[in-house]
Amino acid sequence: MRQWNTRKQMREERIAAGRGFATGKLVDPETLVDFLEAVLRPGDRVCLEGDNQKQADVLAKGLAAMDPARIHDLHMVQSGVVLPEHLDVFDSGIAKRLDFSYSGPQSARIAKMLFGGKIELGAIHTYLELFARYFVDLTPQVALIAAVSADRHGNLYTGPNTEDTPTVVEATSFGSGLVIAQVGEIVDTLPRVDIPGDQVHFVLDVGRPFYVEPLFTRDPAAMTETQILTAMMAIKGLYQPYGVRRLNHGIGFNTAAIELLLPTYGEKLGLKGKICTHWALNPHPTLIPAIEAGWVEQVHCFGSEVGMEDYLAARPDIFFTGPDGSLRSNRAFSQTAGLYACDMFIGSTLQIDLAGHSSTITANRIAGFGGAPNMGSDARGRRHPSAPWLQAGAEADPDTATPLRRGRKLVVQIGETFGEGNAPLFVEKLGALELAEKLDLDLAPIMVYADDTTHIVTEEGIANLLLCRNADEREQAIRGVAGFTEIGRGRDKAMVERLRERKIIQRPEDLGIDPLDANRNMLAARSIKDLMLASGGLYRPPSRFRNW
Amino acid sequence: MEILHFDIAAPMPAGGTRKMALVGVVASGNLEVLVERGDAADRCAIEISTAAHGFRDLWDAVVADFVGRRAAGGLRIAINDGGARPDTVSLRLAQGVRLIEEPEA
Numbered sequence: 001m002r003q004w005n006t007r008k009q010m011r012e013e014r015i016a017a018g019r020g021f022a023t024g025k026l027v028d029p030e031t032l033v034d035f036l037e038a039v040l041r042p043g044d045r046v047c048l049e050g051d052n053q054k055q056a057d058v059l060a061k062g063l064a065a066m067d068p069a070r071i072h073d074l075h076m077v078q079s080g081v082v083l084p085e086h087l088d089v090f091d092s093g094i095a096k097r098l099d100f101s102y103s104g105p106q107s108a109r110i111a112k113m114l115f116g117g118k119i120e121l122g123a124i125h126t127y128l129e130l131f132a133r134y135f136v137d138l139t140p141q142v143a144l145i146a147a148v149s150a151d152r153h154g155n156l157y158t159g160p161n162t163e164d165t166p167t168v169v170e171a172t173s174f175g176s177g178l179v180i181a182q183v184g185e186i187v188d189t190l191p192r193v194d195i196p197g198d199q200v201h202f203v204l205d206v207g208r209p210f211y212v213e214p215l216f217t218r219d220p221a222a223m224t225e226t227q228i229l230t231a232m233m234a235i236k237g238l239y240q241p242y243g244v245r246r247l248n249h250g251i252g253f254n255t256a257a258i259e260l261l262l263p264t265y266g267e268k269l270g271l272k273g274k275i276c277t278h279w280a281l282n283p284h285p286t287l288i289p290a291i292e293a294g295w296v297e298q299v300h301c302f303g304s305e306v307g308m309e310d311y312l313a314a315r316p317d318i319f320f321t322g323p324d325g326s327l328r329s330n331r332a333f334s335q336t337a338g339l340y341a342c343d344m345f346i347g348s349t350l351q352i353d354l355a356g357h358s359s360t361i362t363a364n365r366i367a368g369f370g371g372a373p374n375m376g377s378d379a380r381g382r383r384h385p386s387a388p389w390l391q392a393g394a395e396a397d398p399d400t401a402t403p404l405r406r407g408r409k410l411v412v413q414i415g416e417t418f419g420e421g422n423a424p425l426f427v428e429k430l431g432a433l434e435l436a437e438k439l440d441l442d443l444a445p446i447m448v449y450a451d452d453t454t455h456i457v458t459e460e461g462i463a464n465l466l467l468c469r470n471a472d473e474r475e476q477a478i479r480g481v482a483g484f485t486e487i488g489r490g491r492d493k494a495m496v497e498r499l500r501e502r503k504i505i506q507r508p509e510d511l512g513i514d515p516l517d518a519n520r521n522m523l524a525a526r527s528i529k530d531l532m533l534a535s536g537g538l539y540r541p542p543s544r545f546r547n548w
Numbered sequence: 549m550e551i552l553h554f555d556i557a558a559p560m561p562a563g564g565t566r567k568m569a570l571v572g573v574v575a576s577g578n579l580e581v582l583v584e585r586g587d588a589a590d591r592c593a594i595e596i597s598t599a600a601h602g603f604r605d606l607w608d609a610v611v612a613d614f615v616g617r618r619a620a621g622g623l624r625i626a627i628n629d630g631g632a633r634p635d636t637v638s639l640r641l642a643q644g645v646r647l648i649e650e651p652e653a
Contacts, residue, residue, distance in 0.1 A: 224636070225636075225639055226633075226635045226636055226639055229639060416633070416635050417634075417635055418633045418634070418635060422633060458635075459635045459638070459639065460635070460638075483634060483635055483638075484606060484609055484610060484613075484634035484635075489609055507617070508642075509617065514646060515639060515642035515643045515646050516643055516646045516647060516650075518639060518643070
């Protein structure tokens with residue numbers, strides 16, 4: 001007779017082993033390392049909550065301090081590789097295999113460790129894809145998560161940074177795995193219950209808040225006039241003609257500049273209410289002036305942002321908030337919203353090749369994808385029409401009869417032709433391909449595939465790839481906005497002019513954009529302090545962004 | 549400091565009557581562009597003082613693109629460059645040409 005409850009039995013054994021260190025569900029934090037060694041088994045699949053922002057930092061330290069002779073060869077399945085401890089466990093042999101999504105601050109070290117064979121790489125996923133695998137073939141045996149507070153039953157309050165927690169707990173707890181939470185305090189009554197206590201097995205009161213990384217704060221003081229020009233082109237050359245109301249923005253300066261131009265340049269163009277009304281977006285401080293000017297109807301957030309808490313709580317008509325008043329973010333739902341319910345994604349990248357593939361991976365930096373590939377892809381399962389989606393579909397495929405013609409999501413890459421350290425945005429060969437060759441990967445880590453990319457915007461112009469009819473046109477459309485990079489200077493000038501006549505390429509002058517308007521005075525806020533003032537003092541910028 | 553001189557055909561004559569226009573600032577990664585009226589209506593004279601040496605080819609390309617795209621005929625332009633990227637140079641040149649078309653402030 002087959003046993004049908006071995007996973008639950010295993011969990012019971014782990015719970016029994018952990019009880020020696022706990023009173024009820026409450027584990028003594030002094031015994032963290034011994035506790036973890038008692039409940040973990042070599043080879044376990046472990047989700048150490050490293051989200052885009054929120055980090056289970058105390059549990060990460062505990063995990064890294066374990067004895068690799070006792071616990072080793074763990075398979076880490078976590079969306080964010082953010083803290084040094086997330087990689088320390090691979091150096092010591094505690095962990096062996098890694099499936100992840102994003103590694104922003106650790107991108108250089110993770111590259112070194114992959115090349116050095118310290119990490120056995122499963123795959124680099126997009127968030128939604130990794131979450132999906134939590135429910136299919138990467139279900140964690142143990143999840144180490146973070147929350148603001150807990151009550152004595154293990155109910156958790158995650159606060160504005162709910163992020164990945166409900167998804168991780170759902171997969172782990174209902175998949176018969178063990179859920180361990182670090183919290184900042186134990187309270188009698190929670191402000192709201194984000195995670196029900198019967199899904200949580202152990203709680204550690206670590207006596208301080210979890211670590212959060214401010215990721216989405218872009219200082220308007222650092223915005224260049226080239227970025228302002230590029231943002232104006234996006235508004236006038238894309239947002240206006242397609243009438244884009246539902247969208248997602250990446251986190252770069254170019255899209256932050258667009259946010260700051262809505263109440264000024266957008267107002268001048270008469271676009272209020274016609275574009276940018278509904279968002280799947282992190283709470284960008286640079287969106288405050290547009291919200292205050294009445295541009296924005298609704299925003300659903302993947303996560304929160306440091307300093308934005310009071311502002312978000314004071315604008316419940318715009319943001320999703322709980323009975324306690326504070327923001328409820330949820331990465332899985334917001335990613336789904338971005339994939340299926342937005343008509344445009346616009347974001348930045350580090351490299352674009354001549355076909356239009358883009359990647360943020362270079363030879364010595366493996367930053368991962370985060371959510372960009374979900375946002376920046378056409379949802380083939382989409383079935384509801386909208387004007388921008390139908391218009392993009394018609395441009396891509398003018399010959400198919402309308403009732404059978406799919407629409408297309410607008411997937412836009414925006415950036416200056418030369419990026420950080422004067423690195424050209426346009427390249428012959430992506431660093432992602434070199435990486436795939438070096439590590440012998442079956443699949444190069446491409447962020448946005450060429451066949452999903454509909455437009456490329458640089459300071460030189462907008463390339464509409466939907467209107468290109470063959471690979472040659474596509475290549476010249478890309479070269480035609482590549483400025484003075486090698487790729488740009490290698491253009492066929494006559495062909496680029498023909499593409500311009502067909503509006504496949506549009507220059508600022510074709511769009512009637514006055515270069516004198518590309519001026520910092522056009523920004524609705526020119527500093528972090530301006531953003532704070534625009535919020536009526538509700539936005540409280542982190543100290544590193546305060547210079548007054 | 550490297551000094552570069554260009555005197556090239558500029559098919560589109562500059563507009564307006566203003567005598568001169570000044571845009572930008574000399575700072576790292578930025579540049580100052582002084583635009584004045586020159587002698588021949590179909591030529592554009594450009595003098596560049598740059599802190600970054602060895603980019604003659606790139607300046608060639610930027611200047612050729614500029615006179616092809618903008619109404620630069622009849623202008624004399626002096627550039628003080630603090631190592632700006634070509635996109636910044638192009639934008640400043642475009643701003644200079646636009647500003648000299650405007651009525652005196």
